[in-house]
Amino acid sequence: MPRIPIGSWADSLVEWLRDHAEWLFHFVTTVLGGFYDGILTVLSGPEPLLLTGIFAVIAWWLRGLPAAVLTFIGFALIDSIEQWHQTMQSLSLVLVACIITVAVAVPLGVWAARNRAVSGAVRPVLDLMQTMPAMVYLIPGILFFGLGAVPGIVSTIVFSMPPAVRMTELGIRQVDAELVEAADAFGTHPRRTLFRVQLPLALPTIMAGINQVIMLALSMVVIAGMVGGAGLGGTVYLSLSSVDVKLGAEGGLAVVILAVYLDRMTSALNQRVSPLGRRALAKAQAALGGLKFLRWKPATSLATVAVVVLALVAGGMSVLGKDKGGAAAGTDGNGRPVSLGYVNWDEGKATTFLWKEILEQRGYKPRVQALDAGPLFTGQARGDIDVQTNAWLPTTHAEYWKKYKDKLEDLGAWYDKTSLEIAVPSYMKGITSLDDLKGKGGTFGGKIVGIEPGAGEMKLLKEKVLKDYGLGGEYKVMESSTSSMLTELDRSIHDKKPIAVTLWSPHWAYDKYKLTKLKDPKGSFGSGDSLHMLGRKGFSKDEPQVAHWMKNFHLDEKQLTSLENEVKNAGTGHEQDGVRAWLKQHPGLVNKLAPSAKADYAKGKDAGKTPTLGYPAWDEGIATTYLWKNILEKRGYRPKLQNLDVGPMWTGLSTGQIDVETDAWLPVAQKQYWDKYKKDLVDVGAWYDKTSLEIAVPSYVKGVKTLDDLRKHKDTFGGKIIGIEPGTGEMKRLKSVVSPAYGLDGFDVTEAGTSAMLTELERAYAKKEPIAVVLWSPHWAYSKYHLTKLKDPQGTWGANNQIKTIGNKSFPGKFPEFHRWLKNWKMSADDLGSLEKDIQAAGKGNEDKGVEKWIDAHPGIVDKMAPVK
Numbered sequence: 073m074p075r076i077p078i079g080s081w082a083d084s085l086v087e088w089l090r091d092h093a094e095w096l097f098h099f100v101t102t103v104l105g106g107f108y109d110g111i112l113t114v115l116s117g118p119e120p121l122l123l124t125g126i127f128a129v130i131a132w133w134l135r136g137l138p139a140a141v142l143t144f145i146g147f148a149l150i151d152s153i154e155q156w157h158q159t160m161q162s163l164s165l166v167l168v169a170c171i172i173t174v175a176v177a178v179p180l181g182v183w184a185a186r187n188r189a190v191s192g193a194v195r196p197v198l199d200l201m202q203t204m205p206a207m208v209y210l211i212p213g214i215l216f217f218g219l220g221a222v223p224g225i226v227s228t229i230v231f232s233m234p235p236a237v238r239m240t241e242l243g244i245r246q247v248d249a250e251l252v253e254a255a256d257a258f259g260t261h262p263r264r265t266l267f268r269v270q271l272p273l274a275l276p277t278i279m280a281g282i283n284q285v286i287m288l289a290l291s292m293v294v295i296a297g298m299v300g301g302a303g304l305g306g307t308v309y310l311s312l313s314s315v316d317v318k319l320g321a322e323g324g325l326a327v328v329i330l331a332v333y334l335d336r337m338t339s340a341l342n343q344r345v346s347p348l349g350r351r352a353l354a355k356a357q358a359a360l361g362g363l364k365f366l367r368w369k370p371a372t373s374l375a376t377v378a379v380v381v382l383a384l385v386a387g388g389m390s391v392l393g394k395d396k397g398g399a400a401a402g403t404d405g406n407g408r409p410v411s412l413g414y415v416n417w418d419e420g421k422a423t424t425f426l427w428k429e430i431l432e433q434r435g436y437k438p439r440v441q442a443l444d445a446g447p448l449f450t451g452q453a454r455g456d457i458d459v460q461t462n463a464w465l466p467t468t469h470a471e472y473w474k475k476y477k478d479k480l481e482d483l484g485a486w487y488d489k490t491s492l493e494i495a496v497p498s499y500m501k502g503i504t505s506l507d508d509l510k511g512k513g514g515t516f517g518g519k520i521v522g523i524e525p526g527a528g529e530m531k532l533l534k535e536k537v538l539k540d541y542g543l544g545g546e547y548k549v550m551e552s553s554t555s556s557m558l559t560e561l562d563r564s565i566h567d568k569k570p571i572a573v574t575l576w577s578p579h580w581a582y583d584k585y586k587l588t589k590l591k592d593p594k595g596s597f598g599s600g601d602s603l604h605m606l607g608r609k610g611f612s613k614d615e616p617q618v619a620h621w622m623k624n625f626h627l628d629e630k631q632l633t634s635l636e637n638e639v640k641n642a643g644t645g646h647e648q649d650g651v652r653a654w655l656k657q658h659p660g661l662v663n664k665l666a667p668s669a670k671a672d673y674a675k676g677k678d679a680g681k682t683p684t685l686g687y688p689a690w691d692e693g694i695a696t697t698y699l700w701k702n703i704l705e706k707r708g709y710r711p712k713l714q715n716l717d718v719g720p721m722w723t724g725l726s727t728g729q730i731d732v733e734t735d736a737w738l739p740v741a742q743k744q745y746w747d748k749y750k751k752d753l754v755d756v757g758a759w760y761d762k763t764s765l766e767i768a769v770p771s772y773v774k775g776v777k778t779l780d781d782l783r784k785h786k787d788t789f790g791g792k793i794i795g796i797e798p799g800t801g802e803m804k805r806l807k808s809v810v811s812p813a814y815g816l817d818g819f820d821v822t823e824a825g826t827s828a829m830l831t832e833l834e835r836a837y838a839k840k841e842p843i844a845v846v847l848w849s850p851h852w853a854y855s856k857y858h859l860t861k862l863k864d865p866q867g868t869w870g871a872n873n874q875i876k877t878i879g880n881k882s883f884p885g886k887f888p889e890f891h892r893w894l895k896n897w898k899m900s901a902d903d904l905g906s907l908e909k910d911i912q913a914a915g916k917g918n919e920d921k922g923v924e925k926w927i928d929a930h931p932g933i934v935d936k937m938a939p940v941k
Contacts, residue, residue, distance in 0.1 A: 089216070097216045100226070104168065108221045112164040120151040122385060127333065129370075129378045134340035136369055146329040154645070155326040161303030163330060165221060165293045166286060169228040173285050177233050178278065181240025182266065191241060202234040224296025224305070232288035239281025243274030283338040290331050304330070319644045410438045410618060413448045413457035415524065417554050418580060418636045419487075419603065420462030423627070425639060425647040427461060429655065430666050431618070445472065445526040453479040455608050458615070459622065461486070463606045464576075467598035468492060468528030479609045485602035486625045487578075487632060491589075492529045492597040494520060494537075495575040497565050498586040505591035506541045509572065513546035521560050521573045525551040529574055529597075537596040547572075561585070578629050580636050616929030621666040631658070667931070674940040678889045679708025686714045686721045686730035688797070690826055691852060692760075692875065693735030695907045696899070698919040700734065702927065703938050704890070718742065719799040725880055726752040731887065732879040732894070734759070737848075740870040741765060741801035746878075754881050756894045758874035760850075760904065764861075765802045765869045767793065767810075768847040770837055771858040778863040779814040782844060791819055794832050794845045798823040802846060810868045821846075833857070850901050852908050893938045903930075 115123065124147040132140035150159050184191040217223040247270045255265045271278075294305040307323035370378070410431055414424040424440055431438040443451065449472040451457045463469050465482075473480075496503050503509065509516075522530050530551065538544040552560075557573050558581065564571035565585055575581060577589070605622045612619035627635070635654050642650030655661060683704070687697035697713060704711045714730060722745040724730035736742055738755075741763075746753075769776050769789075776785055793816070795803050803823065811817050822828075829845050830853065836843035837857050847853060849861070877894045884891040899907075907926045914922030927933055 101217050101222045104172075104222050104225050108164055108168050108225065111167055112161060115160040115164055116157065118383075120156045121148065124148055124151070126379050126383060131333070131337065133370055133372065134337055139336065139340075143333060146333065150326045150329055153322045153325070155304065155307065155322055158304050158307050158323070159326050159330055161221075162290070162293050162305065162327075165224055165228065165296070165303060166289045166334070169225050169232065169289045169293070170282070170286055172225075173229050173233050173236060173289070174282055176229075177236030177281075177285070178240050181237040181278075181281075182244060182271075184237065185241040185244035186266075194237065198234040198237055201230055224293060227296060228289045228292040231292045232285045235284035235288065236278075236281045239284070240274070240278050243277030243281075244270050246277065247273045279338065279341065283335060286334050286338055287331065290327070290334065294327060406435055407437055408615070410436050410615065411456070411458045412438055412440045413443055413452060413460045414440065414462060415445050415448060415460075415527070416442050417462060417523075418640065419578070419632060420460075421647060422632070422635045422639045422651075423461040423486075425651045426635060426654075427459070427622075429648055429651045430621075430662055433662055434666055434668060436618070444524055445469065445528070449476050449480075452476070452606065452608050455610075457608065458611055459483070459605060459607050459618075461603075461605055463604040464490065464528060464601040465604050467532065467601050470528060471531065472528070481607040481609060481611055481619075483605035483607050483612070483619060483622045484625075485604050486622075487603035487627060487629075489600040490603060491577045491600045492532070493575055493577070493589045493592065494533075494572055495581075495587045495589055496570070496572050497568075498588050499568060500570055500588065503590065504588060505593060506537065506543075506596070507593065509590070510542055510546070513543075515570050516547070516572050517570075518546065519548050519550050519572075521557050521571060522549045522551050523554045523557050523574055529576065532597060533574060537592075540594050540596040549574075578633055580633050580640065583633065583637075616925065617931075620929070620931055625665055673706040673708075673934060675708035676889050676938065676940055678887060680710065681887060681890075682710045682712060683731045683883075683887050683890060684712045684714055684729070686716055686724055686733040687735055688718050688721060689715060690735060691908045691912070692850070692904060693733075694919060695904065695911050695923075696734040696759075698911065698923050699907060699926070700894075702920060702923045703934055706934055707938050707940065709890070717797060717799050718745070718801075722749050725749065725878060728880045728882060730880065731883050732756070732877060732890075734875075734877045734894075736876045736878040737763060737801065737873040738876050739873065741805070741848075741873050744801060744804070752881055754879045754883060756877035756879050756883075756891065757897075758876045759894075759897045759899055760875035760901075762872035763875060764849045764872050765805070766847055766849070766861045766864070767806075767844055768853075768859040768861050769842070769844050770840075771860050772840055773842050773860070776862070777860060778865060779810070779816070779868075780865075782862055783815045785842075786818065788842045789819075789844050790842075792844070793819045793821045794829045794843060795821045795823050796826045796829050796846050802848065805869065806846060809870075810864075813866050813868045850904060852905060852912065855905065855909075897937055 118126075124144055127147055128140040128144040131143040147159075150156055180194065184194050217226060251269055251273070252265060255269050256262075260268070293303060294308050296305050304323050304327050307319060308327070412424050412428060414420040421442075428438045428440050441457065443457075448457065448460055449469070452460060453476040463473070465473055465485075494506065494509075503512070520533070522533065524530065530549065534549055538547065538549070561571060561573050561581065562585075572590075575587070575589075581587065605625065607619060607622070634657075635651070638654040639647050639650035642648075642653070685697050685700060687693040701711045701713060714724070716724060716730075721730065721733060722742070725733060726749040736746070738746055767779065767782065769782070773785075773788070776782055776788075782789070793806075795806070797803065803821070806821065811819070811821075824832075833843060833845050833853065835841075844862075847859070847861075853859065877897070879891070879894075906929075907923070910926045910929075911919050911922035914925070
């Protein structure tokens with residue numbers, strides 16, 4: 073029978089949805105993510121014991137004093153084993169998923185109960201939702217919603233909804249038909265029958281369904297830890313992948329406590345909200361006799377008051393105790409987040425937590441996440457993870473790199489060369505190569521103990537190595553995890569039993585045990601990998617300083633293995649303590665790996681002086697003036713800035729009110745000002761060469777290539793040329809020389825300023841309308857838009873300008889050091905364009921931030937522009 077490609081169809085459907093419904097997934101992610109963050113903020117705000125008190129009061133109200141005492145003990149125990157935040161994350165996930173599930177499932181169940189066609193259509197869908205393996209839902213969840221809480225919530229909703237729909241339908245159908253008929257006979261509206269008769273009587277069954285929803289949701293939330301869902305799921309996954317009994321016991325105990333609490337509370341809630349439940353509760357209390365005090369429950373009003381009081385106290389403590397700190401002013405990161413993902417391999421974990429520590433010391437807020445290789449690469453390609461430190465290329469992770477390389481950045485190799493291999497204990501005599509394994513399957517139990525199934529080494533082993541050496545039918549590759557493999561290796565060596573494991577170099581196991589790396593004469597494992605840093609696409613642009621540090625990151629084998637050992641010895645959950653202990657053994661390494669862009673810069677000879685820098689509101693003037701402001705401040709100066717139109721600027725320079733400006737276009741554009749004031753000024757020198765003045769039109773305006781063409785198409789442009797500031801030399805030259813030469817006198821030249829001209833250009837360009845604007849080169853508009861510079865065959869714009877620095881004649885004497893820096897200063901078109909772009913992206917009022925970003929991306933630029941001996 074031919075194979076039916078159901079899997080391929082499902083893959084194509086997922087791809088199509090991802091390509092055509094991205095807006096929907098983004099909306100869902102925003103809504104669910106915001107809902108989750110809101111609940112988590114509420115639950116994480118109070119002190120743990122105060123919130124535990126609130127949980128205990130709720131238990132007292134619903135089940136009595138013993139339940140309240142046990143609740144307090146249980147949640148206090150969670151806090152004592154340092155699983156409180158993870159528990160609140162899991163509780164937030166459960167609450168979000170359950171609220172949405174119940175809101176959808178109960179109405180759907182009612183509809184199915186009242187309409188058999190709906191019931192018949194819904195039943196097979198519910199069967200599919202309920203019987204599909206839970207982890208399968210995580211696969212499209214990652215592709216649609218990325219990593220984190222949202223795919224876990226969506227998967228949980230899908231997995232936990234069937235019981236609520238089924239139990240709601242069952243409860244409605246089980247209501248005595250005679251009661252419904254009686255209500256109908258008395259003329260009761262169907263809606264009132266539903267709300268006054270059917271739902272109250274079906275409530276116990278519906279509540280049982282909701283209870284099942286909560287239990288299923290909690291189980292799914294734990295599974296969601298595999299895709300970065302955090303919470304207790306992340307704890308359980310991490311303990312499993314590292315075979316950490318201690319962490320597994322603590323995480324599992326927290327899950328049990330939370331599950332029991334939610335189960336008992338939702339079960340008891342039926343007694344409070346259902347008439348039948350209240351009746352049964354009264355009978356049970358009457359039968360207790362002298363033990364009634366144990367079952368005494370506070371009235372709803374009293375319980376509400378207690379909860380409100382505790383909540384107010386918790387809220388007050390949270391506000392008063394809130395950490396007003398954060399990243400220190402002047403630190404590199406200024407509190408910006410950076411997400412680091414890692415597969416739970418020793419070198420990956422060690423280097424990830426090393427960079428977490430480095431970034432924290434530099435003022436960033438890094439977040440680390442353990443994932444399998446597949447979700448890690450997928451999440452990084454989506455932009456959910458900024459950096460991973462442990463990509464084995466070109467062999468081990470070749471499949472992922474081939475699939476996602478267009479969405480990733482290779483920040484470079486930090487370790488070279490590794491090797492992949494199969495290793496056996498050295499007491500296994502006569503086995504030194506992969507050829508020696510053939511015919512000895514019985515000795516090893518017919519198995520090779522492997523690691524994570526998504527690892528490239530595992531795929532290479534199964535698809536190539538076993539085939540090349542004829543081991544495919546003799547050996548079975550056992551897929552597990554790195555930690556499981558190492559546990560099995562340790563157990564086997566302890567018992568002196570044969571074992572073959574997938575390993576790699578470097579690895580601390582070769583120091584701890586006597587192992588034989590099996591030779592690979594056929595080269596099936598490849599020539600060895602390098603360990604690469606990979607960033608998401610655009611990471612180097614968004615965080616140029618971090619990217620620069622990581623591109624220069626290198627560790628040798630001794631450093632790496634010693635770091636791995638310290639992290640391993642510190643234990644799961646305390647990896648950063650291991651990193652800190654290792655860094656104490658390597659003083660100065662942080663400064664070497666991540667030289668701070670905010671270090672204490674050497675002070676200039678004239679530190680403390682206050683030069684006044686003037687600038688016009690032109691992009692290159694703003695950019696270069698704020699650049700020099702930043703550099704001068706680093707050298708200890710106290711510069712002042714003055715924004716002026718061109719005319720007042722030159723006047724202020726001549727009178728000494730302005731010491732220097734960096735945006736003089738000479739010898740043409742601002743010739744009249746130079747001729748007028750040059751006896752009171754000094755030409756410090758040109759830092760950019762050469763500029764041009766022009767009129768530009770959008771490239772979609774066909775047939776207009778020269779200024780003569782502009783005259784011929786006057787009506788096309790509405791007889792208008794959009795100009796800039798009226799005092800500029802370019803505007804004066806346009807009116808006095810260019811327009812008469814080309815017969816443009818009939819055009820109306822607006823004089824509204826550079827910003828207004830650019831706004832009008834953007835508006836016209838968006839609507840594909842003709843427009844002619846006064847421009848100049850260099851200008852970022854030529855990068856943003858497709859524009860045509862109108863040729864000037866008569867040369868009326870004059871010779872090209874240089875951009876010069878002009879100072880008052882007293883400037884060299886007052887600020888000799890600054891004068892020397894400016895005389896030697898040059899900028900390329902690329903440097904100027906990127907500086908302007910960063911400042912424009914930062915926005916008006918944030919020019920300093922744009923400059924800081926540009927300086928971070930150009931290490932050493934301060935010393936280059938302003939050298940201090």
